[in-house]
């Protein structure tokens with residue numbers, strides 16, 4: 001695809017076909033992720049790949065239950081609750097996706113999170129280029145960073161999950177978003 005087609009055509013996808021992604025395709029998407037720039041070229045990212053709708057849906061259910069519980073005890077979190085539609089029983093936090101990539105850093109470098117975010121964007125654009133839809137699931141990040149979740153997935157306790165991103169073949173590609181008017185402050 002043309003670069004501008006990729007850029008304009010990437011959307012957060014929340015509905016996926018029941019079709020697995022080949023491991024070679026996931027590999028190609030991660031190959032795109034690691035082309036991102038990083039502070040002093042530190043490349044502090046690692047990728048945990050989880051494949052299979054059922055396995056991912058199991059994680060999704062548990063992450064959602066934890067989040068519902070957490071929000072229930074936090075009176076300031078009503079807006080989060082509403083925004084994430086947590087009250088909708090059949091809403092899947094991970095959207096029944098067939099693949100999940102966790103962008104993880106083991107680095108204590110001050111800019112490792114920023115580096116991982118750039119890798120995540122590169123991954124999402126690389127996926128779009130291959131016809132794969134993605135959605136960054138920030139709401140699931142705290143659950144993936146629980147010690148128990150990390151132990152289950154074999155992620156070292158000292159590591160940090162920066163970006164949980166689901167991937168799959170979309171049921172449809174939504175139209176490109178109309179963005180807010182851009183605030184540019186030209187200093188001449």
Ligand SMILES: Cc1cc2nc3c(=O)[nH]c(=O)nc-3n(C[C@H](O)[C@H](O)[C@H](O)COP(=O)(O)O)c2cc1C
Pocket residue numbers: 010011012013014135136137138139140177
């Ligand atoms: C850091 C971050 C966290 C996000 N977390 C969620 C999330 O938890 N659930 C979700 O459905 N979408 C999530 N998104 C997707 C955004 O809602 C989406 O990018 C935004 O609405 C713009 O839409 P677009 O990606 O289709 O252009 C997240 C995106 C980013 C960058």
